Each structure stands twice: as C-alpha cells, then as structure tokens.
Amino acid sequence: MAKIIIDGTEVDVPPEFTLLQAAEAAGAEIPRFCFHERLSIAGNCRMCLVELKGSPKPVASCAWGVRDCRPGPNGEPPVVNTKSPMVRKAREGVMEFLLINHPLDCPICDQGGECDLQDQAMAYGVDSSRYHENKRAVEDKYIGPLVKTIMNRCIHCTRCIRFSAEVAGVPELGATGRGEDMEITTYLEQAMSSELQGNVVDLCPVGALTSKPYAFAARPWELSKTETIDVMDALGSAIRVDTRGREVMRILPRVNDDVNEEWISDKTRHVVDGLRTQRLDQPYIRHGGRLVPASWPQAFAAIAAKAKVVTPSRIGAIVGDLAAVEEMYALKDLLMRMGVKNIASQDNAPFNPEQGRATYLFNATIAGIERADALLIVGSNPRREAAVLNARIRKRWRAGKFPVALIGEKVDLTYPYDYLGAGPDTLSDLVAGKHSFAEVLKGAERPLIIVGAGALARSDGAAIAALAAKAATEFHAVKEGWNGYSVLHTAASRVGALEIGFMPGQGALNAAAMTKPSALDLIFLLGADEVDVPPGTFVVYIGTHGDSGAHRADVILPGAAYPEKSGLYVNTEGRVQMSNRASFPPGDAREDWSILRALSDTLGHKLPYDSLSALRQALFKERPQLARIGQIVPTGPADIRQLSSLKGEIDKAPFRGAIDDFYLTNPIARASAVMAECSALAEGRVAITAAE
Amino acid sequence: MSVRRLAPADKQPKDFAFTKENLAWAEKQIAKYPTGRQQSAIIPLLWRAQEQNGGWLPEAAIRHVSEMLGMAHIRALEVATFYTMFLLEPCGKKAHVQVCGTTPCMLRGAQAIFDVCKRRIHHDPGHVSAGGDFSWEEVECLGACVNAPMVLIWNDTYEDLTADSFEKVLDGFAKGQPVKPGPQVDRQLSAPVGGQTTLKSVKA
Numbered sequence: 001m002a003k004i005i006i007d008g009t010e011v012d013v014p015p016e017f018t019l020l021q022a023a024e025a026a027g028a029e030i031p032r033f034c035f036h037e038r039l040s041i042a043g044n045c046r047m048c049l050v051e052l053k054g055s056p057k058p059v060a061s062c063a064w065g066v067r068d069c070r071p072g073p074n075g076e077p078p079v080v081n082t083k084s085p086m087v088r089k090a091r092e093g094v095m096e097f098l099l100i101n102h103p104l105d106c107p108i109c110d111q112g113g114e115c116d117l118q119d120q121a122m123a124y125g126v127d128s129s130r131y132h133e134n135k136r137a138v139e140d141k142y143i144g145p146l147v148k149t150i151m152n153r154c155i156h157c158t159r160c161i162r163f164s165a166e167v168a169g170v171p172e173l174g175a176t177g178r179g180e181d182m183e184i185t186t187y188l189e190q191a192m193s194s195e196l197q198g199n200v201v202d203l204c205p206v207g208a209l210t211s212k213p214y215a216f217a218a219r220p221w222e223l224s225k226t227e228t229i230d231v232m233d234a235l236g237s238a239i240r241v242d243t244r245g246r247e248v249m250r251i252l253p254r255v256n257d258d259v260n261e262e263w264i265s266d267k268t269r270h271v272v273d274g275l276r277t278q279r280l281d282q283p284y285i286r287h288g289g290r291l292v293p294a295s296w297p298q299a300f301a302a303i304a305a306k307a308k309v310v311t312p313s314r315i316g317a318i319v320g321d322l323a324a325v326e327e328m329y330a331l332k333d334l335l336m337r338m339g340v341k342n343i344a345s346q347d348n349a350p351f352n353p354e355q356g357r358a359t360y361l362f363n364a365t366i367a368g369i370e371r372a373d374a375l376l377i378v379g380s381n382p383r384r385e386a387a388v389l390n391a392r393i394r395k396r397w398r399a400g401k402f403p404v405a406l407i408g409e410k411v412d413l414t415y416p417y418d419y420l421g422a423g424p425d426t427l428s429d430l431v432a433g434k435h436s437f438a439e440v441l442k443g444a445e446r447p448l449i450i451v452g453a454g455a456l457a458r459s460d461g462a463a464i465a466a467l468a469a470k471a472a473t474e475f476h477a478v479k480e481g482w483n484g485y486s487v488l489h490t491a492a493s494r495v496g497a498l499e500i501g502f503m504p505g506q507g508a509l510n511a512a513a514m515t516k517p518s519a520l521d522l523i524f525l526l527g528a529d530e531v532d533v534p535p536g537t538f539v540v541y542i543g544t545h546g547d548s549g550a551h552r553a554d555v556i557l558p559g560a561a562y563p564e565k566s567g568l569y570v571n572t573e574g575r576v577q578m579s580n581r582a583s584f585p586p587g588d589a590r591e592d593w594s595i596l597r598a599l600s601d602t603l604g605h606k607l608p609y610d611s612l613s614a615l616r617q618a619l620f621k622e623r624p625q626l627a628r629i630g631q632i633v634p635t636g637p638a639d640i641r642q643l644s645s646l647k648g649e650i651d652k653a654p655f656r657g658a659i660d661d662f663y664l665t666n667p668i669a670r671a672s673a674v675m676a677e678c679s680a681l682a683e684g685r686v687a688i689t690a691a692e
Numbered sequence: 693m694s695v696r697r698l699a700p701a702d703k704q705p706k707d708f709a710f711t712k713e714n715l716a717w718a719e720k721q722i723a724k725y726p727t728g729r730q731q732s733a734i735i736p737l738l739w740r741a742q743e744q745n746g747g748w749l750p751e752a753a754i755r756h757v758s759e760m761l762g763m764a765h766i767r768a769l770e771v772a773t774f775y776t777m778f779l780l781e782p783c784g785k786k787a788h789v790q791v792c793g794t795t796p797c798m799l800r801g802a803q804a805i806f807d808v809c810k811r812r813i814h815h816d817p818g819h820v821s822a823g824g825d826f827s828w829e830e831v832e833c834l835g836a837c838v839n840a841p842m843v844l845i846w847n848d849t850y851e852d853l854t855a856d857s858f859e860k861v862l863d864g865f866a867k868g869q870p871v872k873p874g875p876q877v878d879r880q881l882s883a884p885v886g887g888q889t890t891l892k893s894v895k896a
Contacts, residue, residue, distance in 0.1 A: 171766065174767060177774070
C-alpha cells in the first residue's frame with residue numbers, strides 16, 4: 001500500500017492505483033470523458049487534470065500511477081490537489097477547447113439530459129465563447145442499423161474504438177485522419193457486426209453515437225425507470241426498462257458485476273419494438289379453421305369442454321423460453337391436480353433434477369470465469385448463446401495465460417482457441433487423454449468446462465452430459481472450492497423449470513414425444529413457439545405474440561410479456577432474480593399466473609392462491625432456495641461425480657449449434673423489425689464469407 | 693491539413709498484390725519483428741505498396757497489407773489516413789511535385805514555384821494535370837532550408853530553384869530525362885554559391 005495526500009486527507013491505496021482511483025478512494029470526484037473503468041486508459045480528453053505537487057504542469061489523473069509520484073523532500077507522501085484554482089482553470093481550459101468544435105445543438109440532441117459533456121459544462125464551462133471561426137463539420141457515418149452517428153458532436157474520446165477492440169473483440173471501429181480531422185468510422189462505412197455494439201451508445205459521453213431505433217423518441221426526464229431482469233438469454237442480465245405511459249421506450253443495462261458487468265447484448269437492448277407489434281390482446285377460439293375473437297369465459301369454457309372428454313394421460317404441457325417460475329409453477333400445479341404427468345421444456349434437454357442441482361447449473365458462476373485458468377467449450381457457441389458471457393470469457397483471455405479449446409461447430413468466438421473436433425468422439429478421446437489439450441487441462445488449477453445446448457439438447461444428451469462430467473472429474477475440474485462443470489443454458493426459463501421440477505417424470509412424455517402424431521389430445525403451450533404440434537391435437541396457447549404457437553392454437557389466452565409482469569427467473573448459474581413490472585399487458589391480456597388461476601376454476605381444480613404473493617409463498621414453501629433472491633444456493637461436487645459414473649449410448653453425429661440466428665430466438669425478437677434488420681445483415685455477412 | 697479520404701471507387705483498382713520482388717522484400721521486413729508483433733511492419737509495407745502502385749495508395753493495397761499482417765482493415769486505414777506521405781488519390785504518372793512552403797522557402801521565393809505549378813499542372817494541389825502526367829502539393833519543411841526554395845519529386849530533391857529552373861526540371865520529367873537532382877545553381881550540395889569563401893589558402 002502507498003500513502004498519498006489528496007486534498008489534505010491522507011489515504012492508503014494500492015500502489016498500482018491511478019491518481020483518479022486514489023482520488024475516488026479519498027472521496028474526490030474527478031470529471032472525465034475518455035476514461036472508463038472497464039476499458040484501457042487513453043488519457044486523451046485531459047478533463048481529469050489534477051495538481052501534483054512537484055510537477056510544473058497539471059497531470060492527467062487517469063493515466064498517472066500512484067507509484068509514479070515522487071515523495072516530498074523529506075520522504076512525505078506525494079500531495080495531490082483536485083480542487084485548487086489551478087486545477088479549476090486547467091479544466092475550464094480543456095472544456096473550452098472541447099466546446100470549440102462541439103455544436104450547440106443540445107435542444108435537438110438525443111443525449112440531452114443524460115450527457116456527460118452537458119453535465120460537466122455546468123461545472124467547468126464558461127458562459128460565452130471566445131471562438132469566432134467556423135466550427136468543424138464532419139460527415140455522419142453509417143455504422144449499422146443500431147447506432148446513429150452525428151459526428152459533429154464527437155469529442156474524440158475513443159471509448160467506442162476501445163470497446164469494440166477490447167470488450168466486444170470485433171475491431172471494426174477506428175479513427176481515421178488526425179488531429180482536428182480525426183473521424184470515428186468503420187472500414188468503408190460497413191455495418192458493425194458485434195452483438196454487443198449497442199453498448200457504444202452508452203459509452204459515448206456525448207451525443208455522437210445514439211440509439212438509431214430510439215432516435216427522437218423520448219427525453220430522459222419523461223421516462224419512468226424500472227430496474228428489472230432480462231430474459232433474452234439464460235444470463236439474466238440486469239436491465240433498466242424505461243417507459244413513457246404504458247409504452248416501453250428503451251432498455252438499458254444496469255451494473256451487476258456478478259452477471260453482466262455493465263454490458264447487454266443488442267437483442268436485450270433493441271427488442272423493444274417487438275413488445276409493441278404482433279401482440280395478442282384478447283382471447284381467440286378457432287371456429288371452422290379461423291381464429292375468432294372471444295371473451296375470457298368463452299375461451300375457458302372451450303378448454304373445459306375439451307378437457308372433460310380426454311384422459312389425463314393424453315394431456316400435456318410444453319413451456320417456452322421466456323416463462324417465469326410462477327406461471328410454470330401454477331401450470332404444473334394445475335396439471336398435477338388434473339393427474340397430468342406430461343410436462344416438459346421445449347428443448348428436450350436431458351436434465352434430471354433428481355441427480356442434483358449441480359448437474360444442470362453453470363457451477364463455476366459467470367464471475368468465476370475470471371478465476372479459471374483453462375477452458376474447454378463443448379457443443380456451445382457462447383457468442384450467440386450468451387453474448388455477454390462471451391465478453392467475460394474474452395476478458396479472462398485478455399488477462400493472459402488462458403488456453404481455450406472448442407469441441408463443436410467451428411465459429412468465430414472473438415478469441416483464439418484450439419479446435420479439437422466436431423463431435424462426441426473428440427470428447428471421449430480427450431477424456432481418454434489422447435489429446436494434447438488433455439495435458440493442459442490436467443495442469444490447470446481451475447479448469448472450466450462449458451457444456452452447451454448443442455451437446456445436450458439431443459437424444460443422447462444424458463450420455464454426453466455424463467461424458468462431460470467424466471471429463472470434469474478426470475481433469476480435476478470438480479474439487480473443494482471450485483466446480484468447473486458448467487452448463488450454459490440458452491433460455492431464461494430453463495433453470496427455473498428445472499428448479500421446480502417442470503420435467504417429465506417416470507414414464508411421462510418429453511416435448512419430442514408429445515409432438516409426435518396422435519400422441520396427445522390436448523396440449524398447453526406456455527409461450528412455446530419452437531415446437532411443431534401435429535394436426536389432431538387441441539392446442540391451448542398461452543403467450544404474448546402471434547408467432548407460430550398462436551397460429552397453430554385452437555384457443556389463445558393472451559399473456560404478459562416480461563416487462564409487463566413481476567416474475568422470478570433463475571439464470572444459468574442458479575441465481576434467483578426477480579423482475580419488476582414496468583408496464584401493463586395490452587388490451588385484455590393478463591399476467592400468465594392469473595390466467596392459469598382463473599382457468600383452474602373453470603376446469604374444476606381451483607388453485608389455492610388468489611394473489612401473486614400467495615402463489616410465491618406456496619412456491620417458496622415447496623422450493624425454499626427460490627426465496628433467496630439475487631443469490632446462488634451452493635451445490636456440492638458429489639452430483640458431478642455421480643453424473644460422471646452414468647453410462648449411455650452415444651451418437652457419433654457432430655454437435656450442432658443451438659442457435660442459428662442470434663437475433664431471432666424468441667417470439668418477441670421475431671416480432672421486432674429492428675431484430676429482423678440485424679438478422680438480414682448478419683445473414684448477408686454469412687453469405688459473403690461463405691462465397692470467399 | 694484537411695480531411696483525408698480514400699479516392700472514389702471509380703479511380704480505385706479492383707485488387708492489389710505485391711510483385712514477387714516486393715513480396716520477398718516485405719517478408720524480410722515482417723521477419724524483423726517478433727512473433728505477434730508483425731503489425732509493426734505496416735508503414736514500410738504501405739510505403740512499398742505506394743511505390744509499386746505509381747506513387748499513390750489504393751484501397752485494395754491497404755486491405756492487402758492489413759491481411760498480410762493479420763490486422764483489422766480499419767487499423768491499416770487508420771495508419772494510411774494519419775500520415776500525409778501516403779497519397780490516397782492518384783498522382784501524376786511522370787512526376788508528383790511536393791513543394792516546400794515553410795518559412796525559409798517562402799522567404800526565398802517558393803511563391804514563384806507555386807505559381808508555376810498552378811499554371812503548368814493544375815490550379816489546385818492534389819489534382820493531376822490534364823494529361824495525367826503531373827500533380828503537385830504543398831508540404832512542410834523537407835530539410836533543405838540552405839538551398840531554398842526546393843521541391844521533392846519521387847525520391848530526389850531539386851534545390852535553389854527559380855521559376856525558370858523549375859520549369860526546366862518539369863520539362864525534364866515531361867521528356868523522361870530528369871535533370872540532375874540537387875542544387876540547380878552553380879554550387880556543390882550546400883556549399884557557398886560561386887565557390888569557396890573561406891580557407892582559400894588551403895590547397896586540396
């Protein structure tokens with residue numbers, strides 16, 4: 001630790017701290033534009049100037065280490081002043097220079113009201129300009145469908161360049177020209193291809209990069225802000241939903257160092273317009289092949305009439321990707337009361353909660369990736385399945401000494417890896433030690449094995465899970481204080497379903513078996529759109545969007561999308577998180593649990609809870625671990641050892657990616673025009689690379 | 693300085709590849725740097741690409757060099773647009789004249805050189821002459837202040853110019869027989885005009 005005196009108070013900080021960090025530790029606030037905690041230091045905006053005793057000029061505190069400061073003549077700690085008149089004058093000078101070329105268009109700027117430059121000009125700006133020449137004019141650039149550029153406003157902080165090169169790992173943005181003529185652009189104004197590109201809008205301290213879909217839509221002070229949880233992937237990123245009236249205007253990330261740091265994927269951010277289009281706002285019943293609007297009692301009566309004439313063994317339920325724990329619990333509860341056992345998630349994953357929670361969780365935890373020292377990815381493409389998690393892996397890789405290997409589809413993960421092979425054979429070879437990477441894993445202290453849906457969501461998934469668990473035990477990835485066996489799920493509802501046992505039990509059908517011709521007479525789809533129900537089965541679809549599930553349905557019960565309800569979601573690590581309601585479902589649509597509660601009455605199996613809190617109480621009584629919001633209930637290594645001892649037939653077919661199109665994975669995203677445009681662009685890029 | 697852009701698409705060649713000799717030379721340059729640091733060779737490679745392409749750097753060459761060095765295209769474009777020595781627009785086929793416009797040359801009559809350029813080549817810098825043989829631009833000090841005013845054409849400097857002698861230099865390039873580089877008056881390198889003025893007693 002090093003002592004340093006900041007504004008008269010002596011603080012003790014690690015010597016590798018910068019003056020800016022030390023000043024923050026001492027409680028002094030330092031203005032900055034280019035500096036960002038999660039990016040490399042550039043030191044080019046000069047806004048963070050402080051006075052360092054002994055230095056003839058003010059120094060940029062973001063780029064000056066505490067250990068670089070000279071002690072006083074008698075060995076006193078270095079003295080830094082952040083509030084002296086000299087500092088103030090220096091910062092006012094910097095601000096004046098920044099404003100020379102910055103347009104005075106705050107009234108028409110989307111950043112207005114949440115602009116770092118605006119805020120800091122209040123503190124360090126002067127009321128008039130001494131600059132009478134013309135301001136610089138810069139052509140706006142096209143850099144993709146998500147980020148709008150107004151390049152006159154750019155102050156050359158280079159945060160966006162550093163983000164795309166360092167965090168996103170797709171170095172597409174750059175600065176051409178020099179000095180006053182420096183311009184931020186992509187090569188030949190191509191669209192950016194990163195799935196994290198939306199974050200440059202948050203990073204931009206001015207209004208040079210703003211959100212294109214949100215352009216001129218609202219002002220920050222008109223919006224109500226609701227802190228909630230994202231459901232586009234299985235990470236449960238922390239988000240803030242901004243609404244005006246009933247309408248969701250935009251989605252922004254919140255800081256959660258355990259999950260998403262402060263990034264979110266473009267799907268999370270720009271799915272907003274999908275919440276407005278294709279919505280189901282009233283119940284429908286199919287009459288003579290056409291869906292006809294109906295009232296709630298009519299819809300319930302139609303279901304009851306059907307349920308009365310079929311036997312429970314020919315009834316089933318499949319849950320989709322976005323369901324919260326509460327509605328899955330209510331659906332399971334209702335079906336149990338009816339004597340129905342056929343319940344499943346739509347992806348046919350082979351998990352068995354009875355084998356222990358560790359067998360289906362990302363045991364290493366997302367933050368734990370940074371502690372790992374070797375990584376094996378089996379049948380997963382984390383860049384598509386969990387883009388923010390991929391950025392975390394890349395962060396670990398950038399820190400150095402992190403060998404990565406992949407078994408599965410060969411894809412660009414934004415960091416280099418050893419490609420071992422395509423299928424289960426390679427995995428068994430690796431377990432047998434026939435690969436050089438086996439030595440790397442054996443030598444690692446905390447090896448991490450990520451098993452993805454591409455390996456597990458297939459008919460031999462259970463055997464592959466066992467094989468991967470064998471790899472984990474073989475390479476000492478499972479021990480006291482470290483469990484490297486980590487399952488990466490692709491959907492927000494998946495772990496929640498497993499936690500409440502929403503799985504086919506002994507002798508019950510899974511999703512694949514339920515959708516075989518003439519397997520069932522009545523099926524409930526709780527937001528399940530990726531299943532193909534054969535003709536002849538009566539389909540009750542509870543969901544939000546007119547997607548494939550609704551097109552197939554015989555009765556549609558309109559539900560609430562994720563910003564319109566409060567619900568529990570368990571992320572891939574097993575972290576229980578509660579989302580909050582930011583808006584209301586459209587028209588006659590209702591929250592899903594209350595639909596099931598009302599339906600249960602008509603079906604003659606009344607569920608014993610009349611409010612969401614009563615439902616949660618019943619749920620927590622049955623599954624106490626779900627009451628621990630924000631936490632991960634720890635699991636033991638024994639489950640993995642037991643899993644590794646299981647045997648099964650393994651198919652030799654190579655692992656296929658679980659997600660073909662990152663932008664169109666769920667009904668909300670498929671209803672979004674912005675996502676469709678991103679998807680078309682990405683497809684074009686794929687076609688070009690294939691042609692090369 | 694002004695905004696530097698790539699030449700418009702209709703002036704750009706479709707592709708670019710180093711000649712065999714240049715490729716061998718480029719590989720030698722790349723080998724100078726340790727593994728993983730090949731990108732350091734970007735400036736010499738871009739320069740050689742520019743020489744090969746007749747004095748200017750097309751987009752295809754920037755792409756080619758960046759791919760050779762395993763770096764993102766935009767990183768190479770950053771370098772190419774940063775340094776004014778990389779010409780992004782086509783230049784004269786016979787001569788690209790870089791006229792020094794810094795103080796000593798200006799004091800010694802660089803304006804007359806500019807006037808000749810404007811009259812004989814093109815009114816504006818950075819444009820090729822009607823026949824496509826010549827182009828000119830103003831540059832900062834090229835370090836021959838003793839022999840001001842001066843111009844740089846390809847790799848040679850022509851010094852102690854007047855409007856007349858500069859026209860002769862241009863005539864030489866037009867005919868394909870360039871005059872001798874260096875001072876265009878009677879002096880050796882930057883020794884005094886008209887022979888020695890001191891140490892005359894010392895016999896060689």
